[in-house]
Amino acid sequence: MNGEESSYFVAAEQKRWRSIRIMYLVLFLNSTGFSILLPSLWPYLQHLSPTVNYSFLGFAAAGYSFGQLIASPVVGKWSTMRKKVTLPVQVTMLVGVIGNLIYALSGLMKNTSPTWALWLVVVGRVISGMGAGCIALARSYHGTVTTLDERTAVVSKGSMAQAAGFIIGPGLSFLTSLVHKGYSYHSWEVSQYTLPAYLSAVMIAVNMVIVAVWFREGDDVAPTELMVNSIVQSSEMITLRVKWSGIVICNILFYIAMLSFTVMETLNTPIIQAELGLSQSQAVRYSSIFLTCTSVFSFMTFAISTPLGKKFGERKMMGVAFTMSALAYILFYPMGPNYIPKVEWTPLSNLTVDDNSTVTEVAGCNWRNKWCYHQRQLNIAQFIVANCILLFSYPLGVVLLLSRTSKILGPHPQGTVMGILTAVGSLSRAVGPAIFTSLFQALGPPAMVYVLVPALCISPVLVFFGRSHLETFETRHVKLQRELFT
Numbered sequence: 001m002n003g004e005e006s007s008y009f010v011a012a013e014q015k016r017w018r019s020i021r022i023m024y025l026v027l028f029l030n031s032t033g034f035s036i037l038l039p040s041l042w043p044y045l046q047h048l049s050p051t052v053n054y055s056f057l058g059f060a061a062a063g064y065s066f067g068q069l070i071a072s073p074v075v076g077k078w079s080t081m082r083k084k085v086t087l088p089v090q091v092t093m094l095v096g097v098i099g100n101l102i103y104a105l106s107g108l109m110k111n112t113s114p115t116w117a118l119w120l121v122v123v124g125r126v127i128s129g130m131g132a133g134c135i136a137l138a139r140s141y142h143g144t145v146t147t148l149d150e151r152t153a154v155v156s157k158g159s160m161a162q163a164a165g166f167i168i169g170p171g172l173s174f175l176t177s178l179v180h181k182g183y184s185y186h187s188w189e190v191s192q193y194t195l196p197a198y199l200s201a202v203m204i205a206v207n208m209v210i211v212a213v214w215f216r217e218g219d220d221v222a223p224t225e226l227m228v229n230s231i232v233q234s235s236e237m238i239t240l241r242v243k244w245s246g247i248v249i250c251n252i253l254f255y256i257a258m259l260s261f262t263v264m265e266t267l268n269t270p271i272i273q274a275e276l277g278l279s280q281s282q283a284v285r286y287s288s289i290f291l292t293c294t295s296v297f298s299f300m301t302f303a304i305s306t307p308l309g310k311k312f313g314e315r316k317m318m319g320v321a322f323t324m325s326a327l328a329y330i331l332f333y334p335m336g337p338n339y340i341p342k343v344e345w346t347p348l349s350n351l352t353v354d355d356n357s358t359v360t361e362v363a364g365c366n367w368r369n370k371w372c373y374h375q376r377q378l379n380i381a382q383f384i385v386a387n388c389i390l391l392f393s394y395p396l397g398v399v400l401l402l403s404r405t406s407k408i409l410g411p412h413p414q415g416t417v418m419g420i421l422t423a424v425g426s427l428s429r430a431v432g433p434a435i436f437t438s439l440f441q442a443l444g445p446p447a448m449v450y451v452l453v454p455a456l457c458i459s460p461v462l463v464f465f466g467r468s469h470l471e472t473f474e475t476r477h478v479k480l481q482r483e484l485f486t
Contacts, residue, residue, distance in 0.1 A: 015216050016145055020154060022215045023138040026089065028161040029207045030132055033100070033200035034064065035169025035265075039287040040177065042269045044193035045121065048107065049114035053368065054270060056118060058437030061266045063122045065429030067099070067129025072426060075133040076140060076419020084217055085137045093211070096131020096204045099124050104197035108187045124197075129426070131204070135162075136422035141217070143406045143418060151406050153306055159399045160302040166291075172199060174288035177281065192284065242412050243476070246469040249462060250405045251424045253318070256455050257401065258428040260325050261394045263448055264387065265291075266433040267440055274365040274444075275378045277341040282363075290387070298391040305399040314400045315467050321397030322459035324389055329452045331386035332445050336377035340365050371444040378445050410473025 041060060045052045075092055079085045103124030109117040138158065146154045176195040183190045190198065268291065273283035309317050341364070365372035402421075409417055439447035463470070 019215050019217055020142060020145065022211060023141050024158055024161040025210060026093075026134055026138045026207060027158050028165045029203045030096075030135055031162040031165025032169045032172070033096070033128075033165075033203050034132065035166045035291070036172045036176075036196040036200055037103070037169075038265055039170055039173045039269055039284050039291065040193050040196055042273075043281065043284050045118060047193050048110050048117045048121070052118060054366070054437040054441040057266070057270070058434040060118075060122050060125055061262075061433035061437070062430040063125030064129035064132070065262070065426040065433075067126040067426075068132040068135070069129075069423050069426035069430055071095075071130040071133030072136040072422040073416070073419040076136045076416050076422070079137055079140060079419075080416050085141050086211065086215060086217060089134045089137050089211055089215075090208060092131050092134040092137070093204050093208045094131070096128055096134075097201045097208075099126070099128030099131055100197045100201040100204070102127060104194040104201070105188070107189055107194060111187055128200075132426075133419075133422075136419040139402065139422065140418040143409070145217075151403065155399065155403045155406060159305075159395060159402065160299060164299055166298065170288040170291035172196070174285060177284045177288060192281070242409055242473070243469060243471070246408045246466070246471070247405065247417060249466045249469055250401055250408065251421060253322070253459055253462065254398070254401050254405075254421055255424050255428045256322070256459050257325075257394060257397045258425040259432045260329070260390065260452055260456060262429040262432045263436045263452065264390055267436065267445075267448070268387075270437075270440065271378065271383070271445060273363070274340065274369075274372065275383070276380075277364040279363040290384075297388055298395050301392045301395040302399060305396045306403075308396065309400050309403070314404055315463055315470055318397055318400050318404070319460035319463045321393040321400070322456050322463070324393035325397070326453050326456035328386045328389035328393065329448055329456065331382050331389070332378070333449045334376045334378045334445055335382060336379040338377045340372050340375060340377055366441070369441055369444065371442075375444050375446075404470060404472070407472035407474065408470070410477075412473075 038061075042057050045057060045060060071092065075088045079088045082088070101124075103121055106117045106120035106124060109120060139155070142154045142158055143151065173196055176199070177192045179190075179192050179195055269283050269287040272278060272287050272290070276283075276286070278286060305317075312320075405417065405421055436447060436451075439451070443450070
């Protein structure tokens with residue numbers, strides 16, 4: 001390699017890694033924008049209409065994932081056809097800005113038509129979810145421009161970027177909750193309920209500018225000399241087909257993993273409000289603080305997941321992750337010595353109204369839920385331990401699943417498959433809130449135990465019996481080479 005070729009190689013490597021890191025930023029800001037809204041979603045719905053129930057919370061929470069479910073495979077296929085991700089990323093982020101603005105401005109109809117205001121929140125969530133299609137694009141890009149040796153570490157760091165967003169988001173939500181009533185002009189308001197959406201829109205817009213200015217892809221980025229060595233090796237493996245049975249198993253496991261997490265994040269605020277007898281504002285603050293603290297723990301897990309996978313084996317650690325998640329949900333069964341402390345929600349006709357003609361905040365467990373009157377309280381220690389276990393096992397399982405899926409594909413195109421994987425996760429996040437908020441309304445926290453524990457117990461069994469289908473492309477290639485030369 002002469003001096004000119006060497007300088008070209010170094011410059012190309014710098015551009016490649018800069019673009020990889022910008023995709024980390026896309027993942028980080030997307031998860032930050034998502035998680036900043038979660039603690040205030042339920043109180044926001046109550047703010048728009050005091051008669052709203054948990055079932056509608058399910059629709060609103062699921063709307064985001066439903067939009068992502070629609071967009072992810074579409075933009076994944078689009079990027080595969082174009083062989084570039086820049087334009088699809090920019091388009092999806094613009095859609096995300098529009099969705100967040102619709103969410104924030106839905107309060108304009110609060111006084112004239114609360115029902116329409118609620119459904120505008122759902123519409124905003126769906127459109128925001130479509131904007132989250134850029135997650136599939138970022139994962140696809142990481143799988144495309146990295147060598148097989150780099151892939152696990154890059155996928156892990158991408159997951160860490162998302163975890164960091166989940167840490168920062170609830171923290172920002174806590175800060176916005178301090179605004180409380182904020183500023184209003186006629187029906188337009190910037191309050192603890194709408195400010196998170198405005199911040200999310202601003203973050204996405206900043207991300208768009210960063211991608212437009214610094215992100216570069218093309219022949220001068222991906223096919224560096226380091227990549228060429230891997231591609232030469234991959235050309236020998238291209239005769240092997242993708243083991244689609246392994247991809248199907250990964251999708252099933254990813255669905256269960258995402259379901260276990262999305263149920264927890266959706267019901268966190270309602271559980272805290274019901275079990276501790278808190279008001280809407282208090283529930284937002286406590287939930288934000290709690291999610292921030294536990295997300296720090298989750299972030300640490302993302303950092304150690306790759307070393308654990310290398311030391312003990314990815315498939316073994318995937319089984320451990322699902323077993324721990326099952327244990328976590330067993331701990332969500334109420335075992336406290338006392339009963340629910342406060343059942344203070346009353347029908348709308350009995351709500352008090354202050355001097356400004358606004359409904360005062362209500363607190364505690366919803367009077368419509370029969371379980372509030374006879375169910376034992378979920379011990380706070382149980383709640384904390386269960387969440388800590390879940391926020392260790394969830395990131396561990398997800399990082400290893402994403403890495404394993406990419407390795408099963410090997411040198412084959414990653415865009416469409418990663419788009420489908422993201423869509424499967426979105427389906428889980430759409431179905432989970434819609435079903436479990438209704439189950440929570442009927443049964444309380446035990447509903448999570450009855451459904452999720454069996455599903456999570458099946459997962460390690462699936463990993464064990466499907467271990468031969470989960471072999472990486474490279475491992476299969478080595479076995480084939482041995483068979484040919486022996």
